[in-house]
Amino acid sequence: IKNIAVLTSGGDAPGMNAAIRAVVRAGIYHGLNVFGVKRGYDGLVKGDIVPMDAKSVANIIQRGGTILKTARSEEFKTYEGRKQAYENIKRFGIDALVVIGGDGTFTGASKFIEEFDVPIIGLPGTIDNDLAGTDFTIGYDTAINTVVDAVDKIRDTAESHDRLFVIEVMGRDSGLIAIRSGISTGAEAVLIPELEVDYNAIMKRLDQTRKNKSSRIIIVAEGDDEGGLVVADKIKENFPHYDVRVSILGHIQRGGKPTCMDRVLASRLGVAAVEGLLAGRKGEMAGLICGDVQFTPFGKAIKHIDKINTNLTRIVEILSL
Ligand code: F6P
Numbered sequence: 001i002k003n004i005a006v007l008t009s010g011g012d013a014p015g016m017n018a019a020i021r022a023v024v025r026a027g028i029y030h031g032l033n034v035f036g037v038k039r040g041y042d043g044l045v046k047g048d049i050v051p052m053d054a055k056s057v058a059n060i061i062q063r064g065g066t067i068l069k070t071a072r073s074e075e076f077k078t079y080e081g082r083k084q085a086y087e088n089i090k091r092f093g094i095d096a097l098v099v100i101g102g103d104g105t106f107t108g109a110s111k112f113i114e115e116f117d118v119p120i121i122g123l124p125g126t127i128d129n130d131l132a133g134t135d136f137t138i139g140y141d142t143a144i145n146t147v148v149d150a151v152d153k154i155r156d157t158a159e160s161h162d163r164l165f166v167i168e169v170m171g172r173d174s175g176l177i178a179i180r181s182g183i184s185t186g187a188e189a190v191l192i193p194e195l196e197v198d199y200n201a202i203m204k205r206l207d208q209t210r211k212n213k214s215s216r217i218i219i220v221a222e223g224d225d226e227g228g229l230v231v232a233d234k235i236k237e238n239f240p241h242y243d244v245r246v247s248i249l250g251h252i253q254r255g256g257k258p259t260c261m262d263r264v265l266a267s268r269l270g271v272a273a274v275e276g277l278l279a280g281r282k283g284e285m286a287g288l289i290c291g292d293v294q295f296t297p298f299g300k301a302i303k304h305i306d307k308i309n310t311n312l313t314r315i316v317e318i319l320s321l
Helices: 016-029 041-046 079-091 103-116 140-161 176-184 199-208 227-238 250-254 260-278 310-319
Strands: 003-008 033-037 049-052 096-101 120-124 164-169 189-191 216-221 244-248 284-289 292-297
Touching (some): 016 260, 079 103, 096 103, 103 120, 140 260, 164 176, 164 227, 189 199, 260 284
Parallel strands (some): 096 120, 120 284
Antiparallel strands (some): 284 292
């Protein structure tokens, strides 16, 4: 391997820039030429590929978003698109790829490897944390800290007005953002797609704990069947006297400076990706499990696994008295 390329794909996540920087600098350190692909797989299909050097990634470790930009490419989902991408890879003399993203990114990478046998290593870059093969994904820690900051602020106004707030957080298929931010903001309930909602139990708890609180926070993961607005309506039906408000945090959760934890995670995994490629690895995602770098085949990383630890959901319940 002499030439590698790096791209970011799918929803952006804080720490992607730190990962790009790590891949570029680790590549240069090991004597490789490194290219950057713009807008994910779209840039591969269109040949939007630029050389990167140590300077091109200077002063980005602390920046949110991705300097390479990102997209969800429709063309790359077709065989013709992937063929075009392969031709561009050959044209630029690229021997291997590092792709940073989530399940869509790794599904695309798996197909590409199957058809064209290009060595690819993936890095988990998504705020949702919904990948197997890593305890945490790049961007998750920053996103949950953004949520905690926002919910703390909402708690101030909720407390002043004796209100109940339903707060919807991101997580398309996963309640991992909801559960940790729920515990750390003292939420009274957390609703997540992985668990059936027992409305009776929630209503009972809200009723029983009324004397202890003047404000209530209910966190709902967007992937939950109901969504924040529906949950709020149900609560209003049961407790017409509650002053209920809904807040949907939205894309604020995807932006901002990455936390120290995300920067270190991205830096470690970026170096691991390059060294993994040099060691002959392909078709795997580099992740961190119990503090150690480990590689997991794409097929296993994206197999939707339930990373929800039921001890965490129990903690919400126990502490919401
Ligand atoms: O996958 C990350 C994520 O932020 C999800 O939590 C969310 O559902 C989705 O991306 C939103 O994506 P977009 O608005 O970019 O289409």
